[in-house]
Amino acid sequence: MAYSDKVIDHYTNPRNVGTLDKSSSKVGTGLVGAPECGDVMRLQIEVDDNNVITDAKFKTFGCGSAIASSSLATEWLKGKSIDDAMTIDNMDIVEELALPPVKIHCSVLAEDAIKAAINDYRVKNGMAPIESEKSHH
Amino acid sequence: MNIPVYLDNNATTPMDPRVLDAMVPYFVQKFGNAASRNHAFGWVAEEAVDYAREQVAKLIGANEKEIIFTSGATESDNLGIKGVFEMYKEKGNHVITTVTEHKAVLDTCKHIEQLGARVTYLPVKEDGLVDLAVLEAAMTPETILVSIMYGNNEIGVIQPVKEIAAIAHKFGALFMTDATQAVGKIPVDVIADGIDLLALSAHKMYGPKGVGALYVRRKNPRVKVTAQMDGGGHERGMRSGTLNVPGIVGLGKACEIARLEMADEAVRLSKLRDKLEKALTVLEESYVNGNVEHRLPHVANISFKYVEGEGLMMAMKDLAVSSGSACTSASLEPSYVLKSLGLSDDLAHSSIRFGLGRFTTEEEIDYAVEVTLKSVTHLRELSPLWEMFKEGIDLTTIEWAEH
Numbered sequence: 280m281a282y283s284d285k286v287i288d289h290y291t292n293p294r295n296v297g298t299l300d301k302s303s304s305k306v307g308t309g310l311v312g313a314p315e316c317g318d319v320m321r322l323q324i325e326v327d328d329n330n331v332i333t334d335a336k337f338k339t340f341g342c343g344s345a346i347a348s349s350s351l352a353t354e355w356l357k358g359k360s361i362d363d364a365m366t367i368d369n370m371d372i373v374e375e376l377a378l379p380p381v382k383i384h385c386s387v388l389a390e391d392a393i394k395a396a397i398n399d400y401r402v403k404n405g406m407a408p409i410e411s412e413k414s415h416h
Numbered sequence: 417m418n419i420p421v422y423l424d425n426n427a428t429t430p431m432d433p434r435v436l437d438a439m440v441p442y443f444v445q446k447f448g449n450a451a452s453r454n455h456a457f458g459w460v461a462e463e464a465v466d467y468a469r470e471q472v473a474k475l476i477g478a479n480e481k482e483i484i485f486t487s488g489a490t491e492s493d494n495l496g497i498k499g500v501f502e503m504y505k506e507k508g509n510h511v512i513t514t515v516t517e518h519k520a521v522l523d524t525c526k527h528i529e530q531l532g533a534r535v536t537y538l539p540v541k542e543d544g545l546v547d548l549a550v551l552e553a554a555m556t557p558e559t560i561l562v563s564i565m566y567g568n569n570e571i572g573v574i575q576p577v578k579e580i581a582a583i584a585h586k587f588g589a590l591f592m593t594d595a596t597q598a599v600g601k602i603p604v605d606v607i608a609d610g611i612d613l614l615a616l617s618a619h620k621m622y623g624p625k626g627v628g629a630l631y632v633r634r635k636n637p638r639v640k641v642t643a644q645m646d647g648g649g650h651e652r653g654m655r656s657g658t659l660n661v662p663g664i665v666g667l668g669k670a671c672e673i674a675r676l677e678m679a680d681e682a683v684r685l686s687k688l689r690d691k692l693e694k695a696l697t698v699l700e701e702s703y704v705n706g707n708v709e710h711r712l713p714h715v716a717n718i719s720f721k722y723v724e725g726e727g728l729m730m731a732m733k734d735l736a737v738s739s740g741s742a743c744t745s746a747s748l749e750p751s752y753v754l755k756s757l758g759l760s761d762d763l764a765h766s767s768i769r770f771g772l773g774r775f776t777t778e779e780e781i782d783y784a785v786e787v788t789l790k791s792v793t794h795l796r797e798l799s800p801l802w803e804m805f806k807e808g809i810d811l812t813t814i815e816w817a818e819h
Contacts, residue, residue: 282730290730296798313816314762314801317724317741317750321800338800342726342741346798391817 282343283377289347294354297336299323307400309392318345318385322392324356324364326400332356332364337392344382348372348389361397365409420734421780425620425773426569426597426715427738431666432622432774438669439624442662450659451650461661468668472629475671476595476614477605484630484651485664489596490520492615492630493563495655496592497524499641500561500613501533504590508558512589514538514546514575515756517565520615521594525563534558542758543707544573551580555587562591566598566614570740570753570769571706572715574598581610590639596620596628600674601712602682606631612639618663622774623670627663630655685772686713688781692770693718695785699792701805705754705767714772717754719763722802723795725750728768731791735784740767762801762811 282290301308305325312319318341325334335353339346351372356364372378372386398408422430442464450465452458469480486492501511513525515537525535536554541547546564555562562584567574577593584591592613598604599614600621606614617628632654633639647656693704693716701721717740720728725739740751741764750764759767770784796802804811 290727293798298803310800310814311817314765314811315760315816317726317761317765319800319816338798338803340722340727340799340801341724343730345724346727 285351285376286344286347286378289350289376290343293337293346293350295334295336295350295357296338298338299325299334299336304403305400307396307398307403309395309397309399311391311395312341312388314340317341318388320345320349320388320392322349322352322356322389322396324361324396324400326361330361332359332361341385341388342382344376344378345385345388347376348378348385349392351375352389352393356393361400364393365397367393417777417779417783420736421783422736423770423772423776423780423784424736424738425776426572426769426771428619428625429622429773430775431619431624432670432673434673435623435666435669439662439666442665446661448661450661451648461659464661464665465659468664468671471668471672471675472616473631475604475675476599476616476631477607478631479634481652482606482631482634484632484654485659485667486628486630486655487626487660488619488628489518489594489615489617492617492628493518493520493594494524495630495641495644496613496615496632497521497561497563498528498644499654500590500592500639501528501531502642503640504560505532508556508560510534510536510556510558510560512536512538512551512554512559512562512564514540514564516540516544516568516570516753517563518569518594518596521563521565538564540756544568544571544705544753544757545707545710546575546580548576548579548583552583555583555589557587559584559587559589562589564591564593566593566595566604567601567712568706568753569597570751571717571757572597572712573706574602574710574712576710577609577611581612585610590637597712597715600671600678601714602678606633612637613641618667618670621670621674624663624666627660627667629667681774682713685776688776688778689714689716689770689772691778692716692772692781692785696720696788699789702792703763705757705759714776716770716772717767718770719754719759719767720792721763721766722799722805723792724765725767728766728791728795731795732768732787735787737771738769740769741765 335356337349369386369390448457448461450461581591614631619625705717725741754764
């Protein structure tokens with residue numbers, strides 16, 4: 280299977296690899312997937328007082344498309360408000376990276392990771408978590 | 417050194433140029449049908465086929481009359497299992513195989529189950545070998561066939577075929593082996609091993625694709641298989657279809673070269689394989705899969721924990737290897753062979769198979785080591801699991817959301 284140029288680019292030069300302090304109240308962490316399934320994503324956001332995401336980091340165990348999806352997600356998150364970030368749809372990732380059907384689950388996982396990170400931040404800061412309208416699992 | 421480096425010789429091997437040279441005359445000049453009995457074109461083709469039959473037989477210690485040419489090991493497995501079941505089903509309907517067989521055997525067994533066979537799929541031990549006591553306990557008076565592979569395609573373990581054959585015979589059953597990965601790599605002798613049927617393929621031993629053979633014993637006992645293809649009654653009625661003369665000539669030549677060279681080749685390849693394995697298992701949390709004593713000389717299957725196999729292969733794009741990860745398949749299920757060893761799914765997802773071959777050089781192995789070490793290290797830096805492991809977090813205590 281051939282990968283798209285964008286997947287290869289993100290895979291070869293992943294953006295924002297790293298770890299934020301998960302105990303900080305400004306940081307939201309989303310850990311999704313399972314080792315048995317062959318992919319685990321950890322996505323973290325740092326949010327300022329205006330609920331704007333100032334930094335995002337990821338680490339991913341998975342195939343090239345999973346790594347590229349999470350790398351792209353961190354790029355998109357920076358500068359967005361947490362409300363705007365909540366609207367990122369997995370199909371946007373599929374389109375941007377030209378993922379084939381068999382790799383769509385990687386984009387789903389990235390969307391789940393974004394939502395999990397935002398909700399972690401919300402709960403930490405006394406806001407109610409937002410239930411996702413669609414269920415992937 | 418050619419990049420990418422080919423280390424997937426269990427999937428297929430490049431053809432040996434000597435094999436190609438032997439085949440070439442049989443396309444244009446000596447194009448005859450080996451079944452044409454009344455003119456020189458046919459005789460020339462028949463002579464070439466007879467010679468190839470001897471070359472194949474000699475490699476496995478058989479008589480040339482016991483070699484049935486087929487389109488490859490998948491067809492040989494089908495013909496052997498279905499053919500024995502049809503021929504002997506009056507005697508009994510029980511067949512025994514193992515869970516680590518190739519799909520050509522497993523799916524054929526599934527097929528005969530539809531036709532009334534009862535099939536036992538034996539588990540294997542953690543090292544990939546069959547437990548002989550478990551096999552013996554599974555034998556019944558109804559057992560007509562035990563079909564267990566010689567060398568495994570994913571992890572390379574060599575089953576104790578001689579002992580397995582003895583158990584099968586003790587209970588009056590036939591013993592068949594899918595020896596696709598073993599023939600031409602290690603000594604295989606149908607008499608010494610007690611093999612009644614054996615499947616082999618040309619393209620796994622530097623021959624052409626699309627040709628293989630089924631060995632069917634003719635004496636002690638005389639084994640018969642019901643043909644699975646109707647037609648001109650070629651191959652003593654067991655496999656109809658005009659013979660693939662150039663392919664058969666190629667298979668014969670490949671067998672001859674293997675017989676003469678495999679002893680030295682095995683020494684050279686196992687040395688290179690061990691070098692590769694030693695250099696890679698220096699990495700923390702890397703594990704060799706399968707029994708390392710009873711193993712084909714050219715295979716190494718290693719799990720690099722906390723990195724995913726397909727992602728790893730992408731990083732190692734200058735190496736052609738394969739992985740037990742099945743991230744590309746719809747099921748997301750990793751290798752059933754590795755899982756049968758009791759490997760957890762995450763370790764199965766993290767496995768890479770290195771398959772060395774006749775044309776693998778030491779320079780290529782050194783390069784493979786360099787690329788693999790670099791790639792695993794790089795991907796671990798990206799892996800949240802590696803970070804957790806390093807922090808001393810027990811990953812089994814985390815509640816993962818399976819998807």
